[in-house]
Amino acid sequence: xxxxxxxxxxxxxxxxxxxxxxxxxxxxxxxxxxxxxxxxxxxxxxxxxxxxxxxxxxxxxxxxxxxxxxxxxxxxxxxxxxxxxxxxxxxxxxxxxxxxxxxxxxxxxxxxxxxxxxxxxxxxxxxxxxxxxxxxxxxxxxxxxxxxxxxxxxxxxxxxxxxxxxxxxxxxxxxxxxxxxxxxxxxxxxxxxxxxxxxxxxxxxxxxxxxxxxxxxxxxxxxxxxxxxxxxxxxxxxxxxxxxxxxxxxxxxxxxxxxxxxxxxxxxxxxxxxxxxxxxxxxxxxxxxxxxxxxxxxxxxxx
Amino acid sequence: xxxxxxxxxxxxxxxxxxxxxxxxxxxxxxxxxxxxxxxxxxxxxxxxxxxxxxxxxxxxxxxxxxxxxxxxxxxxxxxxxxxxxxxxxxxxxxxxxxxxxxxxxxxxxxxxxxxxxxxxxxxxxxxxxxxxxxxxxxxxxxxxxxxxxxxxxxxxxxxxxxxxxxxxxxxxxxxxxxxxxxxxxxxxxxxxxxxxxxxxxxxxxxxxxxxxxxxxxxxxxxxxxxxxxxxxxxxxxxxxxxxxxxxxxxxxxxxxxxxxxxxxxxxxxxxxxxxxxxxxxxxxxxxxxxxxxxxxxxxxxxxxxxxxxxxxxxxxxxxxxxxxxxxxxxxxxxxxxxxxxxxxxxxxxxxxxxxxxxxxxxxxxxxxxxxxxxxxxxxxxxxxxxxxxxxxxxxxxxxx
Numbered sequence: 238x239x240x241x242x243x244x245x246x247x248x249x250x251x252x253x254x255x256x257x258x259x260x261x262x263x264x265x266x267x268x269x270x271x272x273x274x275x276x277x278x279x280x281x282x283x284x285x286x287x288x289x290x291x292x293x294x295x296x297x298x299x300x301x302x303x304x305x306x307x308x309x310x311x312x313x314x315x316x317x318x319x320x321x322x323x324x325x326x327x328x329x330x331x332x333x334x335x336x337x338x339x340x341x342x343x344x345x346x347x348x349x350x351x352x353x354x355x356x357x358x359x360x361x362x363x364x365x366x367x368x369x370x371x372x373x374x375x376x377x378x379x380x381x382x383x384x385x386x387x388x389x390x391x392x393x394x395x396x397x398x399x400x401x402x403x404x405x406x407x408x409x410x411x412x413x414x415x416x417x418x419x420x421x422x423x424x425x426x427x428x429x430x431x432x433x434x435x436x437x438x439x440x441x442x443x444x445x446x447x448x449x450x451x452x453x454x455x456x457x458x459x460x461x462x463x464x465x466x467x468x469x470x471x472x473x474x475x476x477x478x479x480x481x482x483x484x485x486x487x488x489x490x491x492x493x494x495x496x497x498x499x500x501x502x503x504x505x506x507x508x509x510x511x512x513x514x515x516x517x518x519x520x521x522x523x524x525x526x527x528x529x530x531x532x533x534x535x536x537x538x539x540x
Numbered sequence: 541x542x543x544x545x546x547x548x549x550x551x552x553x554x555x556x557x558x559x560x561x562x563x564x565x566x567x568x569x570x571x572x573x574x575x576x577x578x579x580x581x582x583x584x585x586x587x588x589x590x591x592x593x594x595x596x597x598x599x600x601x602x603x604x605x606x607x608x609x610x611x612x613x614x615x616x617x618x619x620x621x622x623x624x625x626x627x628x629x630x631x632x633x634x635x636x637x638x639x640x641x642x643x644x645x646x647x648x649x650x651x652x653x654x655x656x657x658x659x660x661x662x663x664x665x666x667x668x669x670x671x672x673x674x675x676x677x678x679x680x681x682x683x684x685x686x687x688x689x690x691x692x693x694x695x696x697x698x699x700x701x702x703x704x705x706x707x708x709x710x711x712x713x714x715x716x717x718x719x720x721x722x723x724x725x726x727x728x729x730x731x732x733x734x735x736x737x738x739x740x741x742x743x744x745x746x747x748x749x750x751x752x753x754x755x756x757x758x759x760x761x762x763x764x765x766x767x768x769x770x771x772x773x774x775x776x777x778x779x780x781x782x783x784x785x786x787x788x789x790x791x792x793x794x795x796x797x798x799x800x801x802x803x804x805x806x807x808x809x810x811x812x813x814x815x816x817x818x819x820x821x822x823x824x825x826x827x828x829x830x831x832x833x834x835x836x837x838x839x840x841x842x843x844x845x846x847x848x849x850x851x852x853x854x855x856x857x858x859x860x861x862x863x864x865x866x867x868x869x870x871x872x873x874x875x876x877x878x879x880x881x882x883x884x885x886x887x888x889x890x891x892x893x894x895x896x897x898x899x900x901x902x903x904x905x906x907x908x909x910x911x912x913x914x915x916x917x918x919x920x921x922x923x924x925x926x927x928x929x930x931x932x933x934x935x936x937x938x939x940x
Contacts, residue, residue, distance in 0.1 A: 268639075268640075268643055271640050271642065271643075273640065273642045273643040273646050274582065274642045274645065274646050276646070277585075277646055277649070277650075320764075320819065323768075323819065323825060323826070323827055323830060324764070324767055324768050324819070324825055325825070326764055326767055327579065329579060329581070329582070330576055330579075330581065330760060330763075330764045331764070333581055333582070333756070333757075333760035333761075333764070334757075334760060334761050334764050334812070334815060337754060337756060337757030337760060337761065337808055338757065338761070338808060338809065338812040338815075340753070340754065340805075341754055341757065341804070341805035341806075341808035341809050341812070342805070342809065344679060344754075344802065344804075344805045345801065345802075345805045345806070345809065348800070348801050348802065348805075349801075359678075359679065359802075360675070363657075363678060363753070364653075364654070364657045457589070457649075457650060457653050457654075457753070458650055458653065458654045458657070459650075460646050460649060460650035461646075461647065461650035461651050461654055463646070464643055464646040464647045464650065465647050465650070465651065468633075468639050468643050468647055471638070471639065472637060472638070472639070499658070503662070503665060508665065508666075510665030510666075511661075511665070512658050512661035512662050512665060513654075513657045513658050513660070513661040515654065515657070516653075516654040516655065516656070516657030516658040516660075516661065517654070517658050518654070519650055519651050519653070519654025519655070519657075520651060520654050520655040520658055522651065523647065523650075523651025523652075523654070523655065526647055526651070530632070530633055530636075530637050530639075533637075535638075536636075536637045536638065537636075537637070537638060538637075538638040539638070
């Protein structure tokens, strides 16, 4: 349990929990504002940006990744606006055109960019590689206190942790406006809150979480992290504060159970292999949502 | 090489796949139009992602019973079951709980996909490795397809196409006006069910060709592109299906000469290429048409204002106005009006005076609403009405 766990399982486990919470917290507000699919949209759009950044920079450094993703996101926004204006087409359909095309372009770019580093392939982009984020320098629990070993932590861990901190700070600082805006945008505007700026901020932070999580869970499974824990929490409580806490808790539980099941589940059945951790986390969060949907105390619409 | 592919010179299988992809695109373009009208395109995204665990389970079951896990028919049956389950889950979450439909779509899409990925890794763990070929269902792969698979795809695509064609009337009515459909004795809820069944069929048939991640593009892009060409639903329907068909056909042909690349993204980019053509060159709504319209409008405004200025003897400082007047022969290079220019200017001034009178009289309210500073009043009123207006404002200035 000592050395092996710290080196192989602890980093992905911590990263998984960070990803799950970092996505679930903004997910609450997206869900209430009926923007749940924004996470889906973002994760599709940023793919070509991330791939281009990878091709140009030669590695998946945080800065290059964020810049590539931001460029792709801005590009897509301009494209959507153009299509909407000229074709007088509803935004949903315009978004559908741009997102699917950009995702297709990203996939083809990925196939074309012959990367010998085997760091980024298509499967990786679709469902991540959480179990691949291991800590080579760890020698046991003592390494947690050893600065030399700590320097060898997978770069995704501090990155994800930083994103999580940013999101939590944002949520705490803007708690009141966020809460008011999520339930009654008109009232929030009447109070003088800048709801557009705040809504934009929320989307940007979600994008930040989605991009940072790209390595770990890819661009499709991350949608489960945005939607499932908040949706389940919404069916369990009527109070926003409790809902956010609960969603973070459910996210962490899904991440831990999912990771453990993926890593050791087949082993318990007598087979010495592991399955996709990101997929398992999504599955567990789906099961939690299903339970909440069937017997959550507040599952019904108030009519 | 591409020409060979387009002309079916790359072998019987490739030809079958291309025809199948074309028919699939045709059916998808049509079904997509109804989804577009009903604004439910994203439901198909949930359906398509939900097929993955079905495919994996079907593979495992078929292998477990000693059969060939790669049998396409079996895999597709698994896909149908799983996607029906996914659709039911979306409906349950959207209708029976207080979650909105888009949250339900996102949740089902990602969870089913995640579970499918888990099953794929289980299959790998049991030693089938990459040979299972199930990864091909993610993004489509048509390279090295079996004869039987190609036939299956072509035939089922043709069937789907036929069903949409037969059902297009009730589907159109239900999409535009469910209330009217109900009172005219049709069942809009049935039409909805048929539409979902067709979308499911398109998704499942498209699994091997386009792949489950991008099949939604074939349902979204063609109708949006077709929308640029026409405002009439039947025209949009046909144009959309043609665009979808061309995208499928060209995409499959391109993919036949680039077997290393997944087919789905290529088809999607072909569809986007056709969309781009529509976006740029469609009459009326296209970018080119809009730009031309803008320039024509600007020219008309400058011309009119220039003529009015000439008529009143004002100097013209605006370069573009002057240039237009000179080019039309209404003014000489120093801005002095020519004889034709003077005549046209007087006419414009007269028109403006008539408009002023019309706009001041409530009896001409309807006509006055069409005032935009460009239209000739003689285009709006009849001869008698014009004479009446002229009688009120008297003879043209300078003519007396």
